[in-house]
Amino acid sequence: MSKSIKLKALQLGVCYYPEHWQESLWEDDFRRMRELHMSVIRVAEFAWSIFEPEEDVFRFDFFDRVLDLANKYNLQVIMGTPTATPPAWLTQRYPEVLNVSQEGIIYTHGARRHYNYSSPKYRELCARITRKMAEHYKDHPAVVGWQIDNELNCEINVFYAEADHQAFREWLKAKYGSLTQLNKAWGAVFWNQTYSAWEQVHLTRPTVSESPNPHQALDEKRFISDNTISFAKLQADIIREEAPDHWITTNGMFGHLDSHELTDQMLDFFSYDSYPQFSTIFPGTEENPLLDRAWSLNLSSSRSVSPNFCVMEQQSGPGGWVNRMEMASPRPGQMRLWTYQSILHGADMLLYFRWRTATIGTEIYWHGINDYHNRPNRRIQEAGQVGQELAAIGEVIAGTKYQAEVAILRDYDNLWDGEFDKWHGPLTGMSERGWFKQLQHLHIPVDVLYLRSDSTVEELLVYQTLIYPHPAIMTKETAELLTGFAEQGGKIIFGARTGYKNKHGHCLMSPLPGPAAGLCGITVEDFTLIKGTVPAARLKWTDSSEATVLRTEAFNDILKVEDPDVEIVAVYASEYYEGKPVLTKRNVGLGEAWYYGAAFSEPVVEELIRYLGLKSPVEQWLVLPAQVELGIRSSEYTDYIFLLNYGNKSEEIQLNQETKELLSGEMLNQSVQLPPYGVKILIKKKCGVAQ
Structure with missing residues (x-):
């Protein structure tokens, strides 16, 4: 069951670091925050030395003054446990708490996140500072909640200290029970890797081939996730005990961490850090990338953990670290758009x-809403506009849910295995971008849904169509779940390299796509990587007499029909497998199972959307340009239709019925201009509800 933040109105706030500034600035800062309609601040996540300047010496007077002043200005406070940056006295006295590279190099003090989760001493000291803070602030009227640590697994998500190797062995003992079972799961008979004593077992280490055992590498990521969760749980349990009236969250979605399990076990809701300009630095390889609009895919992943969540850090300025500025300044209107x-x-x-x-330290080029000079600027003006708007609409929007009938499926095992396995890992990123971009341009809202061990058919049936691009690891249970979804009317779409591994990452001794073969009614009789002497084959739709210019990208599964009820929708139109099926559809109960033997390129996705009959939910009354993102947040009686223009020019919106706009209160009809980086929220009553 998903956990969501529960608020009666939208809340706007800001991250604040009083330790960076003269105390004489605090009151003016808080006064101006309130003028901007801000009501919440986050503090203290990097302030361990202020609370504990020497071991076992605790001082709270500094933040007592901060919180008392915040309370005077009716600002709610989120307290961060400061365990992301251990003090210098701690790392000097207890070097065993430091993280270590795979090559055995110790990461020394001087940045952040340089500790390991497994060190008994670090856990002891983290538990102590968490308890002291919770005891001290549990009754402070300004404090409403806690952020555990900061951005777990950010910057680094692998850990190789001696304590980690020891913890990994204990984790494996609990998982497998015996070395016999471990050797079987890891296929250790290959290359004579069989273990005869637990002391021989380690996390992955440098090897001659620079290629560790793939099954060991998959278990390593599972261990890191579980170990990270146990580190966070140590703090959460203390806060629950000492401050039961406060909520608990943590921020960021980073590698080798099951954020769903983390939230299920200990958080009240999930929090995310939203920096859309990262998508302009790493835009993908396709032409005309979505850039900052692509960040909506990341936000959709966060929504899969908590349908209503907190953005603990929202980008408000250009970004950069240490000696460089890597991100352009937000154009006028972009901060509000984001x-x-x-x-x-x-x-x-x-x-x-x-x-x-900040005027000091690593983040002197990571800009906030105020510049160094602390004088008014356009970002402050935008923040004020947003604050005023949210004060007006916050009670209406809070608690409404994003609406989508299409979802992209993910699971952590395939993400982690695909990070190491270059056969199927890169295909997923390409295919997800292809689907997301085309759905965006056609104004079809889409969710991201993570399959988990306790997922049910009922949960899947919220959607009409599920896209599971390249699930190399496919269990019998997952195949049965997806079959149940299709039988009850759902459409499931697979891509190349589906179903050839078991949960340990072993390749299956059965025709591909393994457990999904019966669902799809096909097998894979041949395959090839698109590389070297084999180019991408052309594609021909069977309802057309001519081959298209579309190419079957990245990898080609050559399909063989095993069920006479399977419909061949497209065939390869070139290469040595010309004429063989590339896209098939099988009716399954009330639904359908599709298999496409390649990575999903944007042109192919565009055609597939047409074949699947996917439509925009607003197509009957709203005409939108591709540049505008459409999304819907919905209450019991009303849809709130968000229109976001990511472009630097005005875009025309056409309506065929008069509609009220939420932010302005205006009635809109026929042709409306959405300005550069503009936002409109249309109000539409659901069928049967009086306008």
Whole structure:
């Protein structure tokens, strides 16, 4: 069951670092925050030395003054446990707490996240500072909740200290029970890797071939996730005990961490850090990438954990670290646009990062809403506009849910295995981008849904169509789940390299796509990587007499029909497998199972959307340009239709019925201009509800 933040109105706030500034600035800062309609701040996540300047010496007077002043200005406070940056006295006295590279190099003090989760001493000291803080602030009227640590597994998500190797062995003992079972799961008979004593077992280490055992590598990621969760749970349990009236969250979605399990076990809701400009630095390889709009895919992933969540850090300025600025300044209107991008996708609480740009340290080029000079600027004006708007609409939007009938399926095992396995890992990123981009341009809302061990058919049936691009690891249970979904009317779409591994990452001794073969009614009789002497084959739709110019990208599964009821929708039109099936459809009960033997390129996805009959939910009354993102947050009686223009020019919207716009209160009809980086929220009553 998903856990969501529960608010009566949208909340706007900012991350604040009083330890960076003269105390004389605090009151003016808080006064101006309130003028901007901000009501919440996050503090203290990097302030361990202020609370504990020497081992077992605790001082709270500094933050007592901060919190008392915040309370005077009616600002709610999120306290961060400061365990992301251990003090210098700690790492000097207890070097065993430091993280170590795979090659055995110790990461020394001087940045952040340089500790390991397994060190008994570090866990002891983290538990102590968490308890001291919770005891001290449990009754403070300003404090409403806690953020555990900061961005777990950010910057680094692998850990190789001696304590980690020891913890890994204990984790494996609990998982497998015996070395016999471990050797079987890891296929250790290959290359004579069989273990005869637990002391021989380690996390992956440098090897001659630079290629560790793939099954060991998969278990390593599972261990890191479980170990990270246990580290966070240590703190969460203490806060629950000492401050039961406060909520608990943590921020960010990073590698080798099952954020769903983390939230299920200990959080009240999930929090995310939203920096859309990262998508302009790593835009993907396709032409005309979505850039900052692509960040909506990340926000959709966060929504899969908590349908209503917190954005603990929302980008408000250009970004950069240490000696470089890597991101352009937001254009006028973009900061507001990105704020509504987060809100559209489920954020009910949002804090800008940060109040004022740091003048010291690693983040001197990571800008906040205030510049160094602390004078008014256009970002402050935008924040004020947003604050005023959210004060007006916050009670209407809070708690409404994003609506989608299409979902992209993911699971952690395939993400982690695909990170190492270059056969199927890169295909997933390409295919997800292809689907997401085309659905965006056609104004078809889409969710991201993570399959888990306890997923049910009923949960899947929220959607009409599920896209599971390249699930190499496929269990019998997952295949049965998806079969049940199709039998009850759902459409499931697979891509190349589906179903050839078991849960350990072993390749199956059965025709591909393994457990999904019966569902799809096909097998894979041949395959090839598109590389070297084999180019991507052309594609021909069977309802057309001519081959298209479309190419079957990246990898080609050559399909063989095993069930006479399977419909061949497209065949390869070139290469040595010309004429063989590439796209098939099988009716399954009330639904359908599709298999496409390649990676999903944008042109192919566009045609597939047509074959699947997917339509925009607003196509009957709203005409939108491709540049505008459409999304819907819905209450019991009303749809709130967000329109976000990511472009630097005005876009025309056409309506065939008069509609009220939420932010302005205006009635819109016929042709309406959406300005550059503009936002509109249309109000549409559901069928049967009086307008």
